[in-house]
Amino acid sequence: MSELSAIDHSGHAGGEAGFGDYVQLLKPRVMSLVVFTAMVGLIVAPVPVHPFVAFTAILFIALGGGASGALNMWYDADIDRVMRRTASRPIPAGRVAEGDALALGVALSVLSCVMLGLAANWFAAGFLAFTIFFYAVVYTIWLKRSTPQNIVIGGAAGAFPPMIGWAVATGGVSMESLLMFALIFMWTPPHFWALALFMKDDYSKAGVPMLTVTHGRAATRRHILVYTVLLAPFAVALALSSVGGPVVLAAAIVLNALFIRGAWRLARRGEAAAEADRYRTEKAFFRFSLAYLFLHFGALLVERSLTAFGLGGW
Amino acid sequence: MPIHPEHELHARRRSRNLGLGLVLGAFAALIFGLSIVKISHLREGKLPAAEARP
Numbered sequence: 632m633s634e635l636s637a638i639d640h641s642g643h644a645g646g647e648a649g650f651g652d653y654v655q656l657l658k659p660r661v662m663s664l665v666v667f668t669a670m671v672g673l674i675v676a677p678v679p680v681h682p683f684v685a686f687t688a689i690l691f692i693a694l695g696g697g698a699s700g701a702l703n704m705w706y707d708a709d710i711d712r713v714m715r716r717t718a719s720r721p722i723p724a725g726r727v728a729e730g731d732a733l734a735l736g737v738a739l740s741v742l743s744c745v746m747l748g749l750a751a752n753w754f755a756a757g758f759l760a761f762t763i764f765f766y767a768v769v770y771t772i773w774l775k776r777s778t779p780q781n782i783v784i785g786g787a788a789g790a791f792p793p794m795i796g797w798a799v800a801t802g803g804v805s806m807e808s809l810l811m812f813a814l815i816f817m818w819t820p821p822h823f824w825a826l827a828l829f830m831k832d833d834y835s836k837a838g839v840p841m842l843t844v845t846h847g848r849a850a851t852r853r854h855i856l857v858y859t860v861l862l863a864p865f866a867v868a869l870a871l872s873s874v875g876g877p878v879v880l881a882a883a884i885v886l887n888a889l890f891i892r893g894a895w896r897l898a899r900r901g902e903a904a905a906e907a908d909r910y911r912t913e914k915a916f917f918r919f920s921l922a923y924l925f926l927h928f929g930a931l932l933v934e935r936s937l938t939a940f941g942l943g944g945w
Numbered sequence: 946m947p948i949h950p951e952h953e954l955h956a957r958r959r960s961r962n963l964g965l966g967l968v969l970g971a972f973a974a975l976i977f978g979l980s981i982v983k984i985s986h987l988r989e990g991k992l993p994a995a996e997a998r999p
Contacts, residue, residue: 650961653961
């Protein structure tokens, strides 16, 4: 194809992606969560890691997360074109070819796992490979379009990073890393179901069987409340574990009380009230869910920092 | 459609090439740094983090 034939009549250069388009394929906002939780998992682990090795490990865990994001965008290009929230992504917008996204996803998956193995250990690398497989194949290809439990089971992929960070330091799994996993795993459904409540038409148009589409919005509100209540004991258990302490416990009590209060408000609201104020409460709950996770893992980090001064911890 | 000496297509291509160049440079620096850390740990008779475990 000549250069001029690549330019359509609107002057848009189709197929000539800029560097930023490839960065967008890696879902940088999701990567920020992966980086943060993996970093906390690594730092709170009882085995010290050389700072440069830690930096390299976090970088390649993030890259692995990005690679799975590219694979997700490759496979979901058809439904991304339909949904308002995702229509401007590089593939549906025509800036990156589907084959290029697949190649980038596969290449970065291999590179990130090999480099994590070389930088840290092969257990962590295998864990990263499993996480990429889980997100790209189990969630994206298998669950997302077939069951309303997609978010519940698929949420495990987003919950693995702190366990990988912990594995970088310790070379294994422990109760503390499982509790960090459980915290994100139980947090994911209320977070995404709140999003589905105010992105009301997107999922039904795309034919994605979100709970809002298959079981209705009232049932989704009740599910949010149930998961939010079930999440609280895991948060408290993490606070009482060896990586916890008074700071984490205080954060867990306050954050979970606020989260349950928000979920209770959502459960009591009807659609008429939600439409009347343009889903203000649902949007506020979604925003708070983001803060919930960052503050919870932030509290773990603060607790760990305090132990260096002989404070914090149990 | 007027043909400009430099079309948006060229700008995108430059950004892609520049970005890739910087990423490759950073990757080389990372490998170098990692090698230094690993070799110095080996000299001290210890391995970083979990590698030391059986």
